[in-house]
Amino acid sequence: xxxxxxxxxxxxxxxxxxxxxxxxxxxxxxxxxxxxxxxxxxxxxxxxxxxxxxxxxxxxxxxxxxxxxxxxxxxxxxxxxxxxxxxxxxxxxxxxxxxxxxxxxxxxxxxxxxxxxxxxxxxxxxxxxxxxxxxxxxxxxxxxxxxxxxxxxxxxxxxxxxxxxxxxxxxxxxxxxxxxxxxxxxxxxxxxxxxxxxxxxxxxxxxxxxxxxxxxxxxxxxxxxxxxxxxxxxxxxxxxxxxxxxxxxxxxxxxxxxxxxxxxxxxxxxxxxxxxxxxxxxxxxxxxxxxxxxxxxxxxxxxxxxxxxxxxxxxxxxxxxxxxxxxxxxxxxxxxxxxxxxxxxxxxxxxxxxxxxxxxxxxxxxxxxxxxxxxxxxxxxxxxxxxxxxxxxxxxxxxxxxxxxxxxxxxxxxxxxxxxxxxxxxxx
Numbered sequence: 020x021x022x023x024x025x026x027x028x029x030x031x032x033x034x035x036x037x038x039x040x041x042x043x044x045x046x047x048x049x050x051x052x053x054x055x056x057x058x059x060x061x062x063x064x065x066x067x068x069x070x071x072x073x074x075x076x077x078x079x080x081x082x083x084x085x086x087x088x089x090x091x092x093x094x095x096x097x098x099x100x101x102x103x104x105x106x107x108x109x110x111x112x113x114x115x116x117x118x119x120x121x122x123x124x125x126x127x128x129x130x131x132x133x134x135x136x137x138x139x140x141x142x143x144x145x146x147x148x149x150x151x152x153x154x155x156x157x158x159x160x161x162x163x164x165x166x167x168x169x170x171x172x173x174x175x176x177x178x179x180x181x182x183x184x185x186x187x188x189x190x191x192x193x194x195x196x197x198x199x200x201x202x203x204x205x206x207x208x209x210x211x212x213x214x215x216x217x218x219x220x221x222x223x224x225x226x227x228x229x230x231x232x233x234x235x236x237x238x239x240x241x242x243x244x245x246x247x248x249x250x251x252x253x254x255x256x257x258x259x260x261x262x263x264x265x266x267x268x269x270x271x272x273x274x275x276x277x278x279x280x281x282x283x284x285x286x287x288x289x290x291x292x293x294x295x296x297x298x299x300x301x302x303x304x305x306x307x308x309x310x311x312x313x314x315x316x317x318x319x320x321x322x323x324x325x326x327x328x329x330x331x332x333x334x335x336x337x338x339x340x341x342x343x344x345x346x347x348x349x350x351x352x353x354x355x356x357x358x359x360x361x362x363x364x365x366x367x368x369x370x371x372x373x374x375x376x377x378x379x380x381x382x383x384x385x386x387x388x389x390x391x392x393x394x395x396x397x398x399x400x401x402x403x404x405x406x407x408x409x410x411x412x413x414x415x416x417x418x419x420x421x422x423x424x425x426x427x428x429x430x431x432x433x434x435x436x437x438x439x440x441x442x443x444x445x446x447x
Contacts, residue, residue: 022115022160023081025088025107026066026073029129032106034316038297039096040072043267046095048150050074053091055152059084062154064147064161066122068139069184069209069296070129070315075119075143077156085109116349117342119160123168124338125177129315129322130187132177132331137168138208167341175333184294185213185263188318192261193311194290197221199260203244204252204272206234209265209294217263218242226259228252229266256281262291264299272299279307294318351411358407360432365399 027040042050047067054063054074062077072092078084093103110118118127123140125132144161147153153161171177189196196217203213206229218225225244228251229235239246247255256262256278266272272295282289288309293300298314305312373392377383383391410426426432 021078021081021112022156023076023078023084023088024073024110024115024118025076025085025092026071026110027092027103027106027108028073028127029070029315029319030127031108034070034296034314034319036096036098036103036106037070037072037315039098040092041069041269041296042067042072042095043269047146050091050095051147051150051152054088055150057084057087059087062147062157063152064143064150064157066139066143068136069294070319071122071127073122075115075157075160077154081111113346116160116345119164120167120338120342120345123164124171124334125168126331126334126338129319130184131322132171132334133183133187134168134172135183135208135212137165137172140168141165163341163345167338170341171334171337174337175331177331177334183212183216184318185209185216185292187322188263188292188294188313189216191318191321192290192292192313194261194288196261198223200258201225202255202259202262203227204262204264204299205229205266205295206231206238207265207267210263211238213263213265213294214238214242214244217261218244223260226255228255253277253281257285260287260289262289263294264291265294266299268295268299269297271301273301273304275301275303275307278304278310282307282310285309354411357427357432358410361403361407361426361430364430364432365403369395369399 027037029037047065051063051065051074054060054065054076057076059078059080060076061079064075066073066075074088074092076084076088089104089107092107096103119140121127122136125134125136128136140161144153144158144165147157147161198221201217201222201224203210203217203225206227210227210229214225214227219242225239225242227235227239227244227246228249229246230249232246232248235246238244252273256273262273264273273291278301286309288311290311291300291304291313293312293314296315300312300314302312302314304310369392372395373388376391377388406426
């Protein structure tokens, strides 16, 4: 089995297309369930963020699986295959490992090096475990990816060099939050980060407006903010200097007409940061006097222009080292079932020959029998020693799979026995 990734992100597609693929928790569950129901898939999960949708699957066939997974994304985008396919990317086997490790380290993020992706990768693993769609292959891969991400943050200065998306957006607004009135729309993970960032760094006041009272009140109380219901949005907009919107709503949360009514008679400038996907804010609000809007599309472009400013070579070095170590360990592990099956076959031959000897020499005493058994076993071990050592050494070279397969073919090893050892190894 091999890992396949089919995905789309801010690097391969415009935000407008990513918006059409945005989905809530139930949508992600349905997508993963549909993937694992495919003919060639045994395990599956997905990393879903505001700028990334990637399906990870353990598959037994490349081409058929790529077509099936791509079609599932096309259906969810409500677009034609020809329109979406050029924006999809595919990674397979070693390439899939390489990609996930880079994603977990933040090297593929809109804000290079940001740490939020670690939580989103962890969520993908947790979702697959809850659904029962993640097995030994993806579990080991994602656990190692999380380890890589944690290591890059622990051993480098990437945390200081790479702000969160919220921080990056706030740095680019015309109106500073320091000393000003900040309105946060939403109470999810991104909203929590926004409230935390502005509350701890000098905002004059922070108000949280959301639909679910318990979520908003919990978030507001944690940071000394005020919670208001969605019905109070227009009233709060009339007093705000900075608005950060990041809900999980399917449609526009802040239409132009609402902001226009709220801003009647207001002359102070207003900055709006829209970090939702699909977008929360009507893009035409920028036609109103004094209103500035920063959305994901413009933020992504600015971040791409600034990419490379931070020194991330140390992170790249760690990721490259971890990829190399993981792939080497995986190649070694792939040899083990064949070696175990080979030694098991040799043991069966020895046992068979000893049984034949005893039937021909029924008077053989126990001491002599033990000496003969030990001698035969030593011969078998010595004959197998060199090929088993060499096949493990060759596992680190290109085309290592062919050496393992050749060993199985030459000795006519039972495929069922090899598979049984592989499954046992995966459960450990």
